[in-house]
Amino acid sequence: MKVLVIGNGGREHALVWKLKQSKRIEEIFVAPGNAGTEKLAENIDIEATDINKLIDFVKKEKIDLTVVGPEAPLVTGIVDAFEAEGLKIFGPNKAAAQLEGSKVFSKNFMKKYSIPTAKYETFTNVDNAISYIKEEGAPIVVKAEGLAAGKGVIVAQTVDEAIAAVEEIMVNEKFGEAGERIVIEEFLAGEEATVLAFTDGNTIVPMIPSQDHKPAYDGDQGPNTGGMGAYAPAPIATENLMSKVYQEILVPTIEGLKEEGIIFKGVLYSGLMVVDGKAKVIEYNVRFGDPEAEVVLPLLKNDLVDVIEATIEDRLDQVDIEWLEKTAVCVIMASGGYPVRYEKGKEISGIEEAESEDIVVFQAGTALKDDKLVTAGGRVLGVTALGNDYQDTIDKAYEGVKQIDFADAHYRTDIGAKAIK
Structure with missing residues (x-):
């Protein structure tokens, strides 16, 4: 085919x-x-x-x-x-994709169907948003309503930061139309996890849980990015937690959409914050995460075509989805200055030397120029390693990173550290 x-x-x-x-x-x-x-x-x-x-x-x-x-x-x-x-x-x-396309739709949907999420309010008026922030205090989270390539969420540590975020989104129109409405929600202090699931609109099959690293710098510091790395499986997502996520989040989401006359087929991404052993939805996405795909797909035993066709044809219940009993770690190598200003066109070397039976380098912001591989985006490469335990796999991934070179390359040095902790 x-x-x-x-x-x-x-x-x-x-x-x-x-x-x-x-x-x-x-x-x-x-x-x-x-x-x-x-x-x-x-x-x-x-x-x-x-x-x-x-x-x-x-x-x-x-x-x-x-x-x-x-x-x-x-x-x-x-x-x-x-x-x-x-x-x-x-x-x-399109109707199902609103879960990601509109944060206002998704928050209102979660409220209607009692899906656990952070307390929130939505605003189209700057002054009202600022008044709400002053009432609530900080830390607090400010989100542009629409698509912003993973960068439309600002976790503000102070009231001044939150007000600046509102002005940046709504007055300076940093994300264009995506920022015409904003969601302001309570800050949840916990650990993040991602649960992707295949669903044909009836059967829901959760994938192996993973953990993304959104902030640009070590120790979860700095601005949010599209993702600086990931690992799977995420130990925070215990068997008990996964059971609760299935019953309290995945099933009510798919059934709630049905109530709205919407059949969801494809990959449902639930971005979760785990607080005291309980999961709340921070955001939905309606496709494979990036970089989560780079750690989840290498652990999938099945032929992906078989799973995809079963999902499209409403027979996902007939497929036994299996996973390798290994760990996967992906370290993103980004352009210096990402996610703000960065230069393109830097020559990349060392990918072939980095790759092995256990290491694959997934290219993102790359291009060929005069037969040379060069940087062409913010997130340039995802160096993914497979191993038998977290430390072994982390070591392999960073060994791979060390083999690769391009000017001003930036990457976090603590991807997977939470898994060991």
């Missing part, structure tokens, strides 16, 4: 890498892809949100299955458009 993967980040490279292992696939295309996907598949110069061009390409090439990586095309309604043309595509439709 022929498969198209949509997107150009580390998550998409991981998806292509996993799909490439399927005996059922003859050819993989990626739109638009990056320098890493080009080694495994054929990159197509079509942007992830250019739905009409993507449909034309799929029809022309007789693509059997399309897999959507990023959130923007899902929120725009790519699944609805493909299905209207009778084309097979993996991901939730």
Whole structure:
């Protein structure tokens, strides 16, 4: 069969890498892809949100299955458009994608269906938002309503920081239309975990739990990013906690959507804060996380095509999903200055030396220029290692990182430290 993967980040490279292992696939295309996907598949110069061009390409090439990586095309309604043309595509439709596309929708949804989450209020008026912050005090969390590439959430430690965040989003329009409405919510002090789940709208199969590292610097300091690394499985997500997450979060989410007349098919991402052994939802996403995909997919034993098709065809209950009994750690190597200002075009070396049987380097912000591999984004590479225990795997991942070189490379040195602690 022929498969198209949509997107150009580390998550998409991981998806292509996993799909490439399927005996059922003859050819993989990626739109638009990056320098890493080009080694495994054929990159197509079509942007992830250019739905009409993507449909034309799929029809022309007789693509059997399309897999959507990023959130923007899902929120725009790519699944609805493909299905209207009778084309097979993996991901939730536009109505279901509101869970990620609108933080106001998702918070109101959680409130309506008694899904545990932080206390919140929504605002369209700057003065009202500032008055609320002054009443509530800090620390407090300010969120742009719409999509902001993982950077629209500001955890403000002081009232002044929170007010500055409101002004940055609503007055300076840092995230454009995504910041026309904001959510202000209570700060939850705990440990984060991510639970991804495959669902066909009836059956829900949680994946192995992982933990992302959002802040830019060691010790969870600095501004939020799209993610500086991840590991799996996350020990904070005990068997008992996973059982509660299934019963109190995953099932009420899928059933609540059904009540709203929405069938969710694809990957549901629940970003959780675990406080005193109880999980609350910080955010939903409607696709594989990035960098979580880079640690979860390498631990999946199954042929990903089989799982995807079962999800699309409402027969997920017939698939036995299995996981390797190993640990995975991904360290993101970013451009110096990320997530604020950074330069592109720095030559990258050492990837081949870094890769081994237990280490794979997923490319994200990369490009080929004059036959040289160069940086082309904020998050450049995801160095993923597999091992038998956390310390072994962390050591392997950082050994891989040390082999790779590009000017001003920045990475956290404490990815996975919480797992050992």
